[in-house]
Amino acid sequence: MPTAKTAQERSPIPRSPETLSAERVSYLDERVRQAKLAAAVFSQFSQEDVDRIVRAMVLVGLEEAQYLARLAVEETKLGVMEDKVIKNMVATEFAYNYVKDKRTVGIMREYPERNLVELAEPIGVILSLIPITNPTSTVLFKCIMAIKTRNAVIFAPHPKAGRCGAEAVRIMYEAALKQGAPAGVFSCLESNNLQDNAYLMHHEDVALIDATGGPSAVKAAYSSGKPALGVGAGNTPVYLEKTADLKTAIVDIIISKTFDNGTICASEQTVVIDDEIYGQALGMFAELGTHICNENETQLLARTVIDPQTGCMQPMAVGQKATDIARFIGLSIRPDTKLLIAPIQGVGPAHPLSVEKLFPVLAVYRAKSLNEALKVCVDVNHRGGLGHTAVVFSRNDEVIRKFGDVINAGRIIVNSPGAIGALGGVYNDLVPTFAFGCGTGGGNSTTDNVNIYHYLNIKRLARRTQNHMWFRIPNQIYFNMNAVENVRQFPSHSTVIVTNPALERNGHIDVVRRYIPPETHVHVSVIPDAEPEMKVVMQGVEALDFYKADQIIALGGGSVIDAAKVMKLKYESPEADLDELAAPFLDMRKRVAQYPTQKSNRARLIAIATTSGTGSEVTPFAVFTDKERGRKITLADYSLSPDVAIVDPQFVISMPKNLTADTGIDCLTHGLEAAVSNYASPYTDANAMQAIALAFKYLPVAYANPRDEQARTMMHNAACIAALAFSNASVGVNHALAHAFGARFHVAHGRANALMLPHVIAYNAAVPAKFMPSPFQQGYEAHHKYAAIADLLGLGGSAVEEKVGSLIRAIEQLLDRLELPRSIADLGISRKDFEMAIPDLVKIAFDDPSWRSNPRMPLMNELVELFWKAYEGRSRTEMTAETRQQQA
Amino acid sequence: MGEVSMLLKIAEPQAAAQLRAAQQKLSEAGELAIDFSEVRRLDSNGMQALLELASHADERTVKVVLHGVNVDVYKVLKLVKLDSQFCFAA
Numbered sequence: 001m002p003t004a005k006t007a008q009e010r011s012p013i014p015r016s017p018e019t020l021s022a023e024r025v026s027y028l029d030e031r032v033r034q035a036k037l038a039a040a041v042f043s044q045f046s047q048e049d050v051d052r053i054v055r056a057m058v059l060v061g062l063e064e065a066q067y068l069a070r071l072a073v074e075e076t077k078l079g080v081m082e083d084k085v086i087k088n089m090v091a092t093e094f095a096y097n098y099v100k101d102k103r104t105v106g107i108m109r110e111y112p113e114r115n116l117v118e119l120a121e122p123i124g125v126i127l128s129l130i131p132i133t134n135p136t137s138t139v140l141f142k143c144i145m146a147i148k149t150r151n152a153v154i155f156a157p158h159p160k161a162g163r164c165g166a167e168a169v170r171i172m173y174e175a176a177l178k179q180g181a182p183a184g185v186f187s188c189l190e191s192n193n194l195q196d197n198a199y200l201m202h203h204e205d206v207a208l209i210d211a212t213g214g215p216s217a218v219k220a221a222y223s224s225g226k227p228a229l230g231v232g233a234g235n236t237p238v239y240l241e242k243t244a245d246l247k248t249a250i251v252d253i254i255i256s257k258t259f260d261n262g263t264i265c266a267s268e269q270t271v272v273i274d275d276e277i278y279g280q281a282l283g284m285f286a287e288l289g290t291h292i293c294n295e296n297e298t299q300l301l302a303r304t305v306i307d308p309q310t311g312c313m314q315p316m317a318v319g320q321k322a323t324d325i326a327r328f329i330g331l332s333i334r335p336d337t338k339l340l341i342a343p344i345q346g347v348g349p350a351h352p353l354s355v356e357k358l359f360p361v362l363a364v365y366r367a368k369s370l371n372e373a374l375k376v377c378v379d380v381n382h383r384g385g386l387g388h389t390a391v392v393f394s395r396n397d398e399v400i401r402k403f404g405d406v407i408n409a410g411r412i413i414v415n416s417p418g419a420i421g422a423l424g425g426v427y428n429d430l431v432p433t434f435a436f437g438c439g440t441g442g443g444n445s446t447t448d449n450v451n452i453y454h455y456l457n458i459k460r461l462a463r464r465t466q467n468h469m470w471f472r473i474p475n476q477i478y479f480n481m482n483a484v485e486n487v488r489q490f491p492s493h494s495t496v497i498v499t500n501p502a503l504e505r506n507g508h509i510d511v512v513r514r515y516i517p518p519e520t521h522v523h524v525s526v527i528p529d530a531e532p533e534m535k536v537v538m539q540g541v542e543a544l545d546f547y548k549a550d551q552i553i554a555l556g557g558g559s560v561i562d563a564a565k566v567m568k569l570k571y572e573s574p575e576a577d578l579d580e581l582a583a584p585f586l587d588m589r590k591r592v593a594q595y596p597t598q599k600s601n602r603a604r605l606i607a608i609a610t611t612s613g614t615g616s617e618v619t620p621f622a623v624f625t626d627k628e629r630g631r632k633i634t635l636a637d638y639s640l641s642p643d644v645a646i647v648d649p650q651f652v653i654s655m656p657k658n659l660t661a662d663t664g665i666d667c668l669t670h671g672l673e674a675a676v677s678n679y680a681s682p683y684t685d686a687n688a689m690q691a692i693a694l695a696f697k698y699l700p701v702a703y704a705n706p707r708d709e710q711a712r713t714m715m716h717n718a719a720c721i722a723a724l725a726f727s728n729a730s731v732g733v734n735h736a737l738a739h740a741f742g743a744r745f746h747v748a749h750g751r752a753n754a755l756m757l758p759h760v761i762a763y764n765a766a767v768p769a770k771f772m773p774s775p776f777q778q779g780y781e782a783h784h785k786y787a788a789i790a791d792l793l794g795l796g797g798s799a800v801e802e803k804v805g806s807l808i809r810a811i812e813q814l815l816d817r818l819e820l821p822r823s824i825a826d827l828g829i830s831r832k833d834f835e836m837a838i839p840d841l842v843k844i845a846f847d848d849p850s851w852r853s854n855p856r857m858p859l860m861n862e863l864v865e866l867f868w869k870a871y872e873g874r875s876r877t878e879m880t881a882e883t884r885q886q887q888a
Numbered sequence: 889m890g891e892v893s894m895l896l897k898i899a900e901p902q903a904a905a906q907l908r909a910a911q912q913k914l915s916e917a918g919e920l921a922i923d924f925s926e927v928r929r930l931d932s933n934g935m936q937a938l939l940e941l942a943s944h945a946d947e948r949t950v951k952v953v954l955h956g957v958n959v960d961v962y963k964v965l966k967l968v969k970l971d972s973q974f975c976f977a978a
Contacts, residue, residue, distance in 0.1 A: 037935050040967035044929045044960055124967070183932040 020195045028199055034184030035125040035152035036205045041182040042150045043122050047105040053147050053179040054096065060175040061092035061140045068136035068171070071164040076132050078319025083260035087137035094425040094432040095141050099148050099452050108458065115465050121457035122150040124207035127200045129221070131213040133263035133319060133358060134434060135161035138212055139168035141434040143186060147176055149455040154206070155188040156197050158213065166190070194220075201226060210450070212435045218443060229454055231435045231444050234265045234388030235356040236418050237380035239373055239403055240281060241394035242274040245415070249393040250284045253362070256417030258338045262359045263319045266389035266411065266422030266436055269356055270344070270363040270380045272373045278366045282341070290339040291322070297331055298342040298353065304329040305361060306352040313357050322360040347379035356384055370399065374406055381407050386441025391418040410437055410447030424449050467775050471683040471728050472638045474618050479647035479717055481709065486646065487515040490604060492551035494521045496544055498564040499555040500529040503610060508651055512555055512608065523547050532563035532624040534578075534633075540567040541574075544603065551604045554642070555651075557663075558614030561607045562622040565640045569622075572599040582633045584849055595637040607642035610651040612702075612715040613663025613750055615670065615723020617645040632743070634849070641727070647720045649713040657703060660715075661818035662750030664699040667719040668692060668811075669753040673732040674725035675789060676764055676782040677853040678774040684729035689792055691722035696793055696810070700817045733858050734760040736848035737866055740841045745829055754820045758808045759869040761786060765804040768856035782855040812874065823873020834871050841867055897923040904933035911937075911944050918950065921977075925956030930964055938965075942973035953977050 069084035103109070109118045126146060130138050135157055146153045157165025169188035176185060189196055197217075201209055201224035209228040211221035218230035240249055257268045273281050282292050293301060305317045305325065317325055322340050326333045333340070344363045347354040353363040367373035381390060390409040394400050404412050411430060413421035424430030433449035448454065478486040495516060499509055504526055516522055525543045527536045544552065544567060554564030569576055573596035585591035607617035616622075620638045625631070655663075671691035674684050695718045701711035734756045742752035765783040787803035790796075795806035812822070821827050824834060842863045845851075851858055858866075898906040910920060930938070945952045953975040957965070965971045 036968055037939070038932065040964045041930060041932050041935050043967060044964060 020199055024196070025199065028189075028196060028203070031154050031187045031189065032125060032200070032203050032205050035154050035187060038182040038184035039122065039124045039150070039152040042152065042185060045105065045150055047103060049180065050105060050147055050150060051100070053176050053181050054099065054144055056179045057144060057147060057172050057175045058092045058096040060171060061144075062089060064171050065089050065092070068140070068164065068168050071167055072136045072161065075164045076135065076161050076319070078133060079260040079263050084137065087134060087260060088140055090423055090426065090432065091137040091141040091434055092144065094423075095144050098425060098432045099144065102148070102452060104149050104452055104456060115463035117461040117463075119459040119461055120149070121459050123455060123457060124151065125205055126151050126153045126208045126210055126455070127197075127206045128153050128155050129197065129209070129211040129213050129217050130155055130157040130161065130165050132158035132161045133265070134260075135165045136168040138434045139165055140172065142210065143169070143172035143176070145452050145455050147181065147185070148452050151455055152182075152185045154200065155186065156192045156200065157188065159192055162190070162192060210435070215443075222443065229435065229437070229445065229450055231437050231450060232265070232442065233356055233384060234269075234436070234438065234442070235380055235383055235385030236266060236269045236389045236391060237377040237385065237407065238268045238271040238391040238418065239377050239393065240271050240273045240277070241370075241373070241392065241396060241399050242276045243395040243399070244277075244393035245395065246277060246281060246284060248415070250281060250288060252393075252415075252417040254285070254288055254290065254339055256419040256421070257362050258322075258360050259417070259419050261319045261321060262357065262361075264419035264423070265356070265358065267358070267419035268362060268391060269385070270347070270354055270365060270376075272365045272367050272376045272380075274370075274373060275366055275368050282364070285339070285341055289334075289336055290341050291326070291333040291337045293340060293342045298344070300329055300331060301340065301342050301361060302352040305357065305359070306355065308352070311349055311352065312355060313359070317357075317359045317361075320359050325359060325361065347376060347383055354380060354383055374403065377403070378406055381409065385409070387438030387444060387447055388436060388442055389413065389418055389422045391416075391421070408439070408441050410439055411449070422449075465775065469679070469681050469776070471681065472620070472641070473724050473727065474641050474645050475643055477618065477645045477647065477720065479720065480713060481649055483646050483648040484512060484608060484650070485515050486644075487512060487553065487606060488517060490551060490606065490644065491517065492520045492604070494547045494549045495523070495551040495553060496540075496547055496549045497522060497524045497553045497555060498540060498560055498567065499524065499526055500560055501526055502529055503555055506654065508555060508610065511650070512553060516553075520551075521547065523549075527560065527563055529559065531559055532566070534624060534626040534628070537563055537566045537570065537624060540564070541570045544571040544601075549603050551606065553606045553608065555608045555610065557609070557611035558616040561609070561614075561616035561642070562624060564605060564607070565622040565642070566624055566635065568603055568605050569595075569635070569640065571603060572601050574600060578633060578635070581635055581637070586852060588636070595639045604644065605642040606644040606646065608646040608648065608651065609716070609720070611655060611659060611663045612652050612712070612719040613666035615667070615719050615726070617642055617647065618720055618723045619727045621727075645720065647716050649709065649716045652712055652716055653707060653709070655706065657706065660699075660703050660706065661820055662748045662754075663719065664695060664703065664715060664750070665754040665757070665815070665818065665820065666750035667715070667722045668695040668699070668814075669734055669750075669757055670722035670726045670731060671695065671718075672757070672761070672789070673734055673854075674722065674729040676785045676855050677726075677729040677732060678772055678777045678855055679729040679853045680785075681729065684725040687721050687725035688729070689789065691718045691725060692789055693792055694718035694721070696814065700814065703818050730853035731850045732760070732764070732854035733851040733856070733866070735850035736845045736858070737863070737870070739848050739850065740844040741824070741867070741870070743844070744837055744841060745827070747827065751820060754815055755822075755824055755870045755873075756866065757815075758812055758874065759866055761804065761808050761811070763862070763866060764854070764856050769862065770857040770859055772852075772854060772857040774853075777855070780855065824871040826873065829871075831871070838864060838867055895921045895923065897926070899926045900928060903927055903930070904937040907934065907937035907941050911941050914941075914944050914948050914950050919953065920945065920950055921953045921955055923955045924958070924961060927961055928958060930961055935964070935968070938970065939968075942970060946973065951975060
């Protein structure tokens, strides 16, 4: 067995041997050893076991309440025996009433809707300091709390309350043992002193210090470095406001301030009374057995019951009767006087009676206004009462709320006695206690009424939340040749068509106009064929305002449709702050910036796509630039999605070949990234897979033969279907790279995607260096998804790696058929220029929100590597060799 | 210090008495194996007896192996830091 450590070894604070004898150290170690064994054994007890023990202890405590009260008064010479009986009963009966049905073993509470379970873990050995003012009631209360929570306690009563404290512990211990509690679960230090406390506070096997007492005990507890519940002194301000029910208030104050001769630290100390009721209130106090001191008597009291050196109350006055105090200081009062009231003119060192007085002396202050009254209460609160208790008597709810706002107190008692009110359970629904947490203002760790939950380590079993997912798409999608005819079914008084110059010239706009009902006023807003600018958007909003539009038809590619989305947003909600709405977010449902729901105008947005790629006609995204400030703004919210999408291939038949290739690859990238996204779902998979299959089959045909109506139709559908997938599953790192590169070197978005695509597939299919933390991710499966796509396309291969390789080669072959560049170098960008751009490209790509749903979290060095791979590309020879090998 | 290995199976109600009896025989055994598989819970007596046994075993340099200790009892031994005094086996 290991030898017991000495106090010197155990404590970080050097202690000279003469302060604590070896025998005493041995005695204290033995108390701790027994408590530790008891706590360990106790940890196996069931809820039923502890509830049975607690009930038996409470019954014994109630039976012995009077005996223990008498002992406490006899030994401490403080307080009122009858009141101490009440205290002992509150400490047992009220505490029991609160804890009896609470679960403190195993599962404490369950929150099925949050997938959370709280489990109880006992603390172990608690060192409990017991105050002189409430020795037996505090012991009774803490014994009940400890048993309910399966902890062992070593009690250290105030030296002047040692016998009654020990007797209370003995009574509780024997009651607990009779019901099977483990031996050693409670012990009480004999002839306790500060050195004992200091030693135990640093003992390695003491888990928690529960120090109820004066500031020095609390400070020592917190200074020990152990977890501590140090709760102590107060200075309770009371505001007696003019609307208060005076008859009740005066009696409540007297009850509280004279209860146990004012020894409860939550009792009233200074009553601030409104000028209007001051005289009446004092008159009522006087009628009910209170002596109102004149100026000389007040000065006499201030000189005698307050220590002029420290400014604190004189210990000899604590818990004494009003008549005894008066006799002691030579004050002549009626023999039935129960309370001394001393009018004061301020708070602070010049007004000694404005401090805490744990005896029946009450300061009063006459306030000329609400503001003055509250300020004086704040002064009292800050003169030793921070975090403790305050009391307000008023019928005015606003006054009560204001008092609650300005006063820093853990317990703000309304229209009831402070001392008994703060104990909880008698006058209100506060948790019953004999230890008042005073928060940081009082140097404590809590403002709570200390109870069982402070005697437990509460463990939280957090099950994985099954995140709700979504599949949100526009209300109506019309597709196939001449789908534009459906425009006629939407009534409108005033329609603004947003388009670009080329579409205006080539007659597409006339096709659309043909189907707009003749009674509709139509205005055409032509915007440049480029990524929309803020200025252009705001001009569009002006047009919408001017024509009081109730419908917007966006006819164009991504730029036009995106511009129309932002115009609609600003038109309907002019106060929308686009900068704020563009703020980055990790989870759309928890984003800080919320899109406006209040709308001053309403306009239907019909999006007619004239390219087969972006799918903007169904997406909740809009990208535009603020040239004046040189920044690109990306908005994302389902409120941006068009109300109606029209996917009519007649508008893409004339699309140039290079645009067909660029936008087609954009569509394919959308499908591929949505398929492997962490946000992918069976709903998005269905759309992503369909779009990939259509693009693989029809993109080369549409490129080779632009007039092929079926190929154009299918590619137009593919772009929209891919957009349905990525509108809900988002995209990935391919888009992050392409956005950064495309913007820097002015390369079309689809083409930039194409340059990255083979490398990103290979990257995502490899085991990630860093997994993306995402509750949506159900294991790593990007490589399996790529393999499934290869199977869908009939690319061959048996092992997953082979299938991924087949997919990459098939994509490369597709890029060749579309005559797209296979490396950034092919674009004529010099190695030197590219190398210089890399740091910025990586930074921008990493800031891009697109990769947040990527199955692999990109590291900076990986982004660098991906950019270089895209720069070098894979040679056709290399690829052909691989294909031959594969075929062999 | 003998070479003999001794096996002791203990059951809950008599655990303390059985452990104390085992103490007396410690000098006879180089290794003491105790079967805890039927012990679900340790009471104060049992805990005290186990502590004493650990102390005696330490003095006589006898290795004590506890077999089949369930996790609840194991946690109790951890709480009082008694786990380091014994060896554990399935």
